[in-house]
Amino acid sequence: MSFQPIFDAYSWDETKASIYAKTVDDVARALASRQRTLEDFKALISPAAAPYLEQMAQRSHQLTRKRFGNTVQLYVPLYLSNECQNICTYCGFSLDNKIRRRTLSSVEMLQEAAVLKQWGYDHVLLVTGEANQTVGVDYLERALRTLRPHFAHLSMEVQPLDQVDYERLIPEGLNTVLVYQETYHRDDYKKHHPKGKKSNFNYRLDTPDRLGRAGIHKMGLGVLIGLEDWRTDCFFTALHLDYLERTYWQTKYSLSFPRLRPAEGLLQPKVEMSDRELVQLICAYRLWNEEVELSISTRESPTFRDNVVKLGITSISAGSKTNPGGYAVAPESLEQFEISDERSPAEIAAMLRQQGYEPVWKDWDATLTALAR
Numbered sequence: 001m002s003f004q005p006i007f008d009a010y011s012w013d014e015t016k017a018s019i020y021a022k023t024v025d026d027v028a029r030a031l032a033s034r035q036r037t038l039e040d041f042k043a044l045i046s047p048a049a050a051p052y053l054e055q056m057a058q059r060s061h062q063l064t065r066k067r068f069g070n071t072v073q074l075y076v077p078l079y080l081s082n083e084c085q086n087i088c089t090y091c092g093f094s095l096d097n098k099i100r101r102r103t104l105s106s107v108e109m110l111q112e113a114a115v116l117k118q119w120g121y122d123h124v125l126l127v128t129g130e131a132n133q134t135v136g137v138d139y140l141e142r143a144l145r146t147l148r149p150h151f152a153h154l155s156m157e158v159q160p161l162d163q164v165d166y167e168r169l170i171p172e173g174l175n176t177v178l179v180y181q182e183t184y185h186r187d188d189y190k191k192h193h194p195k196g197k198k199s200n201f202n203y204r205l206d207t208p209d210r211l212g213r214a215g216i217h218k219m220g221l222g223v224l225i226g227l228e229d230w231r232t233d234c235f236f237t238a239l240h241l242d243y244l245e246r247t248y249w250q251t252k253y254s255l256s257f258p259r260l261r262p263a264e265g266l267l268q269p270k271v272e273m274s275d276r277e278l279v280q281l282i283c284a285y286r287l288w289n290e291e292v293e294l295s296i297s298t299r300e301s302p303t304f305r306d307n308v309v310k311l312g313i314t315s316i317s318a319g320s321k322t323n324p325g326g327y328a329v330a331p332e333s334l335e336q337f338e339i340s341d342e343r344s345p346a347e348i349a350a351m352l353r354q355q356g357y358e359p360v361w362k363d364w365d366a367t368l369t370a371l372a373r
């Protein structure tokens with residue numbers, strides 16, 4: 001059993017056409033519905049829903065408050081390595097970029113962790129490029145063992161692994177894995193990932209299934225918005241999530257929606273998504289799925305983040321550095337992508353309190369996971 005046959009039954013072009021064909025009647029029906037379907041989701045992300053944004057935002061706010069209360073979780077990435085054997089057209093760590101490569105030692109990991117602990121974090125997202133020789137499963141296991149005594153919760157955004165590898169890392173404290181498909185458009189995926197293990201579309205598509213079978217506590221999905229038509233890509237993300245929730249119902253899920261921003265010298269987005277459209281997407285995800293966690297990163301501007309936090313978001317990054325050693329060991333090294341919101345975690349926490357939210361520094365306690373089993 002896997003998502004692939006379900007995905008293969010859909011045509012990209014027909015799916016896209018059906019989203020753009022949605023009418024205001026479809027949107028009104030979706031808004032009035034008690035149990036929203038994937039067809040309703042299509043209507044809510046369609047251009048026809050644009051005039052309903054205010055209504056969607058209010059409903060999204062109410063549903064999020066009802067399910068998640070007045071809490072917003074803070075998270076932070078800890079980049080362990082920028083070594084990578086892949087070519088990805090949009091990434092500063094791509095193999096063909098001539099940058100200084102660095103992989104943190106256990107001592108350096110602890111130096112970085114000390115800064116994050118001082119800021120108040122009790123959970124951390126470990127990030128590496130995809131380089132089996134240097135940051136393969138042995139290295140990841142060592143990282144978990146090194147950091148586990150210092151954090152209540154450890155997440156990872158690293159290369160997709162085999163099921164046995166996840167089964168090996170979960171007992172070491174791996175709680176959450178983020179694995180973004182980048183785009184569900186097969187041909188465009190090939191164009192943006194021409195070399196390395198990541199060029200295997202199907203292996204990546206199957207990763208959440210391997211995670212689910214391994215019994216991961218939480219996984220995060222998403223696409224890089226801008227590589228292809230965002231509406232179609234986000235529909236496929238929702239389709240994927242829908243399948244996973246029904247198949248691995250004990251796992252929790254989160255969604256992210258990083259936008260590829262136009263920037264000098266970097267890959268320009270094929271399709272630009274406006275701020276209003278991103279708000280529409282966030283609200284559509286919430287109206288369709290009341291349980292899923294929705295996450296926004298420091299890629300977005302302070303003003304946008306301040307405004308969107310009450311519209312459905314449940315976690316927000318703060319203080320992020322996207323270079324290995326960026327907090328203490330090597331602050332000047334090259335970042336994976338540029339940060340738009342450079343406010344400190346304390347400033348973000350203050351902003352949240354001002355809006356009536358309680359910032360949460362810990363995602364989940366390991367003892368609770370044990371109790372849930």
Ligand code: SF4
Pocket residue numbers: 084085086087088091092093094095128129130198
């Ligand atoms: S996106 Fe990930 S896999 Fe691709 S080049 Fe960057 S670090 Fe490597």
